[in-house]
Amino acid sequence: xxxxxxxxxxxxxxxxxxxxxxxxxxxxxxxxxxxxxxxxxxxxxxxxxxxxxxxxxxxxxxxxxxxxxxxxxxxxxxxxxxxxxxxxxxxxxxxxxxxxxxxxxxxxxxxxxxxxxxxxxxxxxxxxxxxxxxxxxxxxxxxxxxxxxxxxxxxxxxxxxxxxxxxxxxxxxxxxxxxxxxxxxxxxxxxxxxxxxxxxxxxxxxxxxxxxxxxxxxxxxxxxxxxxxxxxxxxxxxxxxxxxxxxxxxxxxxxxxxxxxxxxxxxxxxxxxx
Amino acid sequence: xxxxxxxxxxxxxxxxxxxxxxxxxxxxxxxxxxxxxxxxxxxxxxxxxxxxxxxxxxxxxxxxxxxxxxxxxxxxxxxxxxxxxxxxxxxxxxxxxxxxxxxxxxxxxxxxxxxxxxxxxxxxxxxxxxxxxxxxxxxxxxxxxxxxxxxxxxxxxxxxxxxxxxxxxxxxxxxxxxxxxxxxxxxxxxxxxxxxxxxxxxxxxxxxxxxxxxxxxxxxxxxxxxxxxxxxxxxxxxxxxxxxxxxxxxxxxxxxxxxxxxxxxxxxxxxxxxxxxxxxxxxxxxxxxxxxxxxxxxxxxxxxxxxxxxxxxxxxxxxxxxxxxxxxxxxxxxxxxxxxxxxxxxxxxxxxxxxxxxxxxxxxxxxxxxxxxxxxxxxxxxxxxxxxxxxxxxxxxxxxxxxxxxxxxxxxxxxxxxxxxxxxxxxxxxxxxxxxxxxxxxxxxxxxxxxxxxxxxxxxxxxxxxx
Numbered sequence: 001x002x003x004x005x006x007x008x009x010x011x012x013x014x015x016x017x018x019x020x021x022x023x024x025x026x027x028x029x030x031x032x033x034x035x036x037x038x039x040x041x042x043x044x045x046x047x048x049x050x051x052x053x054x055x056x057x058x059x060x061x062x063x064x065x066x067x068x069x070x071x072x073x074x075x076x077x078x079x080x081x082x083x084x085x086x087x088x089x090x091x092x093x094x095x096x097x098x099x100x101x102x103x104x105x106x107x108x109x110x111x112x113x114x115x116x117x118x119x120x121x122x123x124x125x126x127x128x129x130x131x132x133x134x135x136x137x138x139x140x141x142x143x144x145x146x147x148x149x150x151x152x153x154x155x156x157x158x159x160x161x162x163x164x165x166x167x168x169x170x171x172x173x174x175x176x177x178x179x180x181x182x183x184x185x186x187x188x189x190x191x192x193x194x195x196x197x198x199x200x201x202x203x204x205x206x207x208x209x210x211x212x213x214x215x216x217x218x219x220x221x222x223x224x225x226x227x228x229x230x231x232x233x234x235x236x237x238x239x240x241x242x243x244x245x246x247x248x249x250x251x252x253x254x255x256x257x258x259x260x261x262x263x264x265x266x267x268x269x270x271x272x273x274x
Numbered sequence: 275x276x277x278x279x280x281x282x283x284x285x286x287x288x289x290x291x292x293x294x295x296x297x298x299x300x301x302x303x304x305x306x307x308x309x310x311x312x313x314x315x316x317x318x319x320x321x322x323x324x325x326x327x328x329x330x331x332x333x334x335x336x337x338x339x340x341x342x343x344x345x346x347x348x349x350x351x352x353x354x355x356x357x358x359x360x361x362x363x364x365x366x367x368x369x370x371x372x373x374x375x376x377x378x379x380x381x382x383x384x385x386x387x388x389x390x391x392x393x394x395x396x397x398x399x400x401x402x403x404x405x406x407x408x409x410x411x412x413x414x415x416x417x418x419x420x421x422x423x424x425x426x427x428x429x430x431x432x433x434x435x436x437x438x439x440x441x442x443x444x445x446x447x448x449x450x451x452x453x454x455x456x457x458x459x460x461x462x463x464x465x466x467x468x469x470x471x472x473x474x475x476x477x478x479x480x481x482x483x484x485x486x487x488x489x490x491x492x493x494x495x496x497x498x499x500x501x502x503x504x505x506x507x508x509x510x511x512x513x514x515x516x517x518x519x520x521x522x523x524x525x526x527x528x529x530x531x532x533x534x535x536x537x538x539x540x541x542x543x544x545x546x547x548x549x550x551x552x553x554x555x556x557x558x559x560x561x562x563x564x565x566x567x568x569x570x571x572x573x574x575x576x577x578x579x580x581x582x583x584x585x586x587x588x589x590x591x592x593x594x595x596x597x598x599x600x601x602x603x604x605x606x607x608x609x610x611x612x613x614x615x616x617x618x619x620x621x622x623x624x625x626x627x628x629x630x631x632x633x634x635x636x637x638x639x640x641x642x643x644x645x646x647x648x649x650x651x652x653x654x655x656x657x658x659x660x661x662x663x664x665x666x667x668x669x670x671x672x673x674x675x676x677x678x679x680x681x682x683x684x685x686x687x688x689x690x691x692x693x694x695x696x697x698x699x700x701x702x703x704x705x706x707x708x709x710x711x712x713x714x715x716x717x718x719x720x721x722x723x724x725x726x727x728x729x730x731x732x733x734x735x736x737x738x739x740x741x
Contacts, residue, residue: 215345229339232339
């Protein structure tokens with residue numbers, strides 16, 4: 001295969017530049033609007049040169065306990081991700097390894113848990129959590145998000161476990177490994193990219209979720225998505241504060257995805273080539 | 275015994291020398307308020323400690339987004355032993371919340387404490403805004419009034435005045451009719467490079483800024499005041515079905531369509547607050563909107579206009595041959611019907627405290643955007659000097675008409691929002707087609723219900739709070 005010509009290289013870079021502009025423009029707009037003075041927020045044409053202000057960040061943390069809401073989101077997202085990976089992975093391993101004619105039905109039934117429209121289950125959830133005293137607690141959201149995340153994890157991880165050759169587990173058994181030891185020391189490390197993919201999906205879903213967070217929390221367990229949207233009131237949409245909050249919200253997700261990136265790339269492409 | 279205690283407590287409140295509860299009346303009572311980050315709430319939230327000192331009741335205000343809040347209220351009110359005893363309510367919600375039984379009837383409490391709350395000083399339509407089937411379900415905390423804002427400095431510029439009169443044959447003053455409004459919009463629409471009040475424009479200037487966005491029914495917020503100004507009604511009084519496709523609605527839709535040419539190019543996406551931004555930056559000659567945002571036009575920290583020109587204020591224009599109408603709204607506080615008797619009494623005490631004449635005057639003096647609803651405050655000469663639009667708000671209450679309060683109000687905003695937006699974008703041929711489509715969709719949903727129920731929903735009976 002010959003090296004690309006100079007023209008091809010330029011074209012590739014141009015294409016990359018276009019893609020980058022498309023993806024980075026919203027982030028730029030969020031970032032610039034978060035430091036733009038309110039009176040010129042929607043000026044046409046947009047003001048690119050202006051004296052930046054931190055007023056939106058100051059009011060974001062000054063008017064509401066935004067740091068607490070961030071902590072709530074982190075607790076809920078990491079909690080649900082950990083819970084879902086633990087139970088979803090074990091369930092996926094069982095479904096992958098147990099040979100039974102109805103196992104596909106079981107797997108589909110698990111996936112169907114994710115098919116409920118959230119609005120249909122929000123009232124029952126509210127009543128249940130109200131009854132057991134979990135309303136407005138992070139635990140309530142961890143449970144709810146896990147009901148959506150576990151089926152996803154099961155299906156993702158099942159695919160990864162299916163890819164791990166049985167011969168490896170049989171060899172481990174010959175070497176004296178028990179079932180759990182085989183799973184823990186042999187199979188799970190080989191399916192690590194799947195764990196990374198599942199973790200990212202679980203985390204991003206939990207981090208961004210709005211409806212359940214709105215309905216099932218008060219001031220104690222409120223998450224950042226609800227807190228940021230709370231700057232949408234009847235007399236004004238305080239875009240500066242929303243943008244400041246949105247920019248901060250982006251950070252944990254980006255860090256989490258970058259942390260998982262090494263496994264993520266392999267996970268997303270695993271099995272695509274024989 | 276509990277009822278006796280409540281009665282004594284109520285009496286103590288009613289006859290108290292200070293006009294409010296005394297310290298310790300509600301010791302140990304904890305109230306939570308389900309609210310949004312509206313000015314009426316954000317002004318109050320930092321000072322709830324004062325209420326605790328006064329009464330012993332502790333109040334916590336939780337703020338949530340406007341979208342979805344009504345659903346949260348309905349769910350909250352469906353549970354016994356509710357988490358929230360106090361609710362923030364937008365006046366169009368009273369239909370939904372009244373029908374669901376979520377809110378406590380405040381009629382008797384208001385009658386009981388009429389003197390303490392200065393009932394005679396409250397603009398009646400603001401109370402009517404919160405009335406459902408003759409029951410007062412919420413109490414105003416910020417009274418919204420739809421009115422017209424304009425560039426007073428441009429309207430008073432001699433060159434502009436002369437040019438306008440030469441072109442249209444009558445003097446340039448704030449529009450009283452929609453025809454005049456359109457003339458003014460046309461006159462002031464200028465391209466970059468043209469002159470405005472003796473200065474060459476470096477960017478376009480617009481004759482009008484109006485909300486045409488379908489998001490959150492924004493276009494309907496601008497459409498309904500115009501429709502009502504032509505004498506239009508929401509509902510057919512005989513059938514309870516949609517009447518927003520008649521002549522008045524047609525005239526209103528056509529006025530909005532004519533104004534398209536004089537709006538900023540992003541008019542189809544203009545929501546209510548982005549629209550007000552054009553006025554606040556001084557980039558449009560006129561714009562009508564709710565009075566909750568008007569205060570910004572007096573504050574150079576929040577708007578550009580005070581530093582480059584001056585805002586003027588007038589009643590919203592009217593359709594030919596109709597009396598000058600005003601569209602009102604109310605952002606209000608209410609009590610969860612599932613709260614305990616003690617909580618209800620403490621919650622009412624909080625509402626009285628947070629919306630009192632003294633508190634509202636304090637907010638006005640501090641420069642709050644809370645839209646006032648006490649006649650004495652709106653007519654106060656010192657405050658009128660600070661807020662020149664107060665007199666307009668006061669004057670325009672006489673012919674005031676309340677907002678839509680039907681349980682299907684959200685459907686109306688959604689359906690009319692889409693159909694009107696499509697008409698303005700040129701996707702629908704005529705106003706008649708757009709309005710007929712909208713009414714047909716609404717009626718399809720309404721016809722599921724019996725006529726007597728539909729007629730009950732449009733019943734605008736007043737609460738019996740005035741002697």
